[in-house]
Amino acid sequence: MTPHEQTARDGWRVFEATGFPPGDPLPALPPPPPWRRFHGSPAQPPPPDGEAAALRRLGPGDTIPQLGPDEIDVVNAALVLRRPLLVTGPPGIGKSSLAYLLARELGLGRVLEWNIVSRTVLRDGLHTHDAMGLAQAIAAWQAGLGGTVERPAAQDAEADGTERPDDGPRPPALGDFITLGPLGTALLPYDRPRVLLIDELDKSDIDLPNDLLHVLENGSYDVPELVRAAAASARVHTADPGGHALVRHGRVECREFPVVVITSNGEREFPAAFRRRCIPLEMRPPTREQLLAIVERHLTTRPEGTEALVDLFVQRVQGGGTHALDQLLNAVQLTTAGGFQADGDGRKLVELLLRDLAKGR
Incomplete structure (x- = not known):
């Protein structure tokens, strides 16, 4: 029985590690478990295409021979259960390439990369706030120096649902100085999951795996600056080139939990509370x-x-x-x-x- 026939018969397998881009319609994931359902809004447009990056990582071929039947089943289990995939193995074995393979085969668009170093903290992955830039823009606006870009009235209407006359320069918008990171962007309410690569988590500070627990469990987070501003909505930048998203009441919640691929070179052990929220996959050296x-x-x-x-x-x-x-x-x-x-x-x-x-x- 071919992998495709096995998938059709069992239904729960949607990933076959063939390396083929999907046809039309795009493959649908099985329904999530009741405890992994989320209801974020408003729905985001589809992400940009990521085939150029996939070509660099995977090559133009049509097969990825490193994954055997057991490994493919583990990946499918993570997809069905909406749990992060914790991929371990020696450096350079192709762990991070798995994220690009998943994105290509399931038609999930551009992979969001979060590369971990010893100084990385959770906020780096969620969002950044350019407080200095905002202060300078406000000062320039108050001084009448025209130091800010005028926002179209249509954009203001999109942000708070009201129509405004085009009465000249407006004060700087807080959302223009907030950028969602790779993790923060992956948790936006997309109709189909984004693929997030958290690369080399074992290089992080000892607290980062524990800090990730709440976000990975709840599929949501708050942007404190927007919560304090008490704005009904704000248009912020995302981790996609030129990307923007509408955030309501300072809170981001996914609609589909992202496909999270976490890689580790095995340089350290992770806490049990973190490991129980992940599906482990050990990649072996290729023959x-x-x-x-x-x-x-x-x-x-x-x-x-x-x-x-x-x-x-x-x-x-x-x-x-x-x-x-x-x-x-x-x-x-x-x-x-x-x-x-x-x-x-x-x-x-x-x-x-x-x-x-x-x-x-």
Whole structure:
């Protein structure tokens, strides 16, 4: 039985890891559990297309051979239960690429990326407020210097539901100085879920996983600046290029819980309260055949000498240390460049590209 036939029979499987973009109509997710239903409003327009980024991550091929049947079932379970997917495995194994595969295959548009560092806090992912910019704009407006961009009357009507005469420059709008982050944008009330990649959460401050619990459980958050302003609605910037959204009463709540892919290199343990809210997926190093397929997918061909480089890469991986898939792709690309000689000094360069990343040099 093919994966498509199995999906049609069981109904709950919507993701097959084929890498094919969806047809028309777009695939629908199974209904969420009663405890994972949300009712945010107003509904947002569909997100921008993300195929250009998917091509960089996945290549133009039609298969992703790294996921086996068990791994595909785990991903589908996370989709059905509307729970974040906690993906673990060695660096460079393709954990973050899973988010782009999901977005492409399910037709969910541009992936929202939240790259975690040691200084990252929850507010970075939810929203930022340019208080200094707002103060300067208000001062310029009060001084009559024309330091703000006039907002069309139609835009004001959209924000608070009233028509206003076009009576010249208006005071700066608070929403113009608020930008929703990747997490904040993913939780906007879209009719179909957004894909959010929280990359390398294990590099975060020790408090961030616990800080995420409330947001991931409730699918909502408040923008304090808008709550204090007591405005009925405000038009704010989003994490999409040129994107805007209408926020009512300072509160954001999703309609469909986003597809959240959280990656970890296994550098630390997460609290039990956080782990119980996630579906765990461990990605294993690809086999020799899978590596050959990955190279062929990205380069659209299998250049001469690819098998020897793959064998060398597999030998290095089995010998321990840390190696990433892009090291292999770089080596194959370089050795197939016109005029490159893979012996002598060229051999040294290949060794450099395939070095053990755990050694720090």
